[in-house]
Amino acid sequence: MIYFFYGPDSTLLSQKVKTEVRGKVDISDQLQFIKFNSFQDTVQDVVMESLSTSFLGEPKVVVLENCYFLSNSKEKVPPLDKQQDFKSLIDYITFPNPDTNLYLLMVGKPNKKSEIVSLLEKKAIVVEVNNLTDEEFVETANALAKEYNGDIDRESVTEIVKRSGRDYTMFVNNVRKLFTYTNQIRIMDVQQLVNNPLSDDVFSLFESLINNDRPTQAIRITRNLFKMGYDTYKLLPVLASQFSFLAEVAYLDSRGSTEKEIADSLRCHPYRVKCSRRNLKYLDFNIIIEIMADLSELERNLKYNLDDPQTALELFICNFRKNYLMRK
Known part of the structure; x- marks a missing residue:
């Protein structure tokens, strides 16, 4: 199956993939969970990896981050763009390997005029990954609290969300910073250690x-x-x-x-x-x-x-x- 995730935050996109595949593959196993980056790798390498079968016949996840070629952004393309064989990706989207889950991640909005985007809308699962809801921020904070064997109350989460501008990456970084200071995060800790926007x-x-x-x-x-x-x-x-x-x-x-x-x-x-x-x-x-x-x-x-x-x-x-x- 092919998935196309796009949204404003690269960290949130990566976290979305990990949440989706957790329990299906071991994300620490580089034979089951393989990551590429469009700024450093060619799409034909991604296609080749997606077509290959894992050694033990286990399910495999291939992730391609920073799919700039799907974006409507006018930013300058990387030098590697000249080496990209986008036709190979189009062919793969048309006839994908059923044993591989391919995730294409892109920060920003998709280019609706792109041939690849049009094909993805027909053949792939397309998901816009927006910023978290208040409840999802609370769940994320509680998950981090377990990781640090700590505790954080709802009032503190709300204040960190506000001071992070609802930015997922900044929110996670602020929570981690606070847990290095105390294992019980309260509102006074947030007010002292997290800057307002x-x-x-x-x-x-x-x-x-x-x-x-x-x-x-x-x-x-x-x-x-x-x-x-x-x-x-x-x-x-x-x-x-x-x-x-x-x-x-x-x-x-x-x-x-x-x-x-x-x-x-x-x-x-x-x-x-x-x-x-x-x-x-x-x-x-x-x-x-x-x-x-x-x-x-x-x-x-x-x-x-x-x-x-x-x-x-x-x-x-x-x-x-x-x-x-x-x-x-």
Whole structure:
């Protein structure tokens, strides 16, 4: 049988295969569970392995990771692409070896115009492997807890999911990191050892800029971000995106759109629109556009080494109220 798994996370794709074949083959046996990578191996090697019968006639699983040739991505193809014999793969998909389970894994979305993808949709089991549900994250955490002979409560799992941005790989890495620290993970451990996503911290900075008379809190958040390894070059685009979103809300609000209509138009949660509309008490559309222009100018000056990055950002924060809020 042939399986085509695709989705946003390579680790999750690999885990999906292991879950599927566990109990059917020994994944530690390299004669039963054989892995290839399209960046390093040719498809004809994969086909040859899939056609061959195992020495003892046992079932066999062949996995081909990073099937870039099935993706709709415009990224540059690897040098090995010139050596790939895709016709051999097409022939194999048409007439597969019934004793071999072949798994094709691809990060991203499939190219619907591809001849191979079209054939897979007819001949293979095609599965989109999306991010886990809340319950699946809990199950994954409990499985890791057994591996470490430890314990993790549901509240901690929920917080790790949030701080990992629902990214499977980051979630697993964070849980493993916590289990090296303690065998009983609780919420305080998560708060101390797992960083919030950058977007959450920048949102806190954004809210602090608009809603506080003094820049003390905003400066504290910024310096914490610097300590976490984020520099001005990483912070500026994310901060600018917050003001860009606020500008879009301000424009639609000025046209009389309701909260729900704005949320639908911007494809976001209504609560985010509600918070943004509340911030419009302090800033109007023209001032928001001016802020974005000033952030762009700040970024341009940094590229030409005209300012010290950290000092420039902190000066922007310190002068924010005087330059923008007091003019509303």
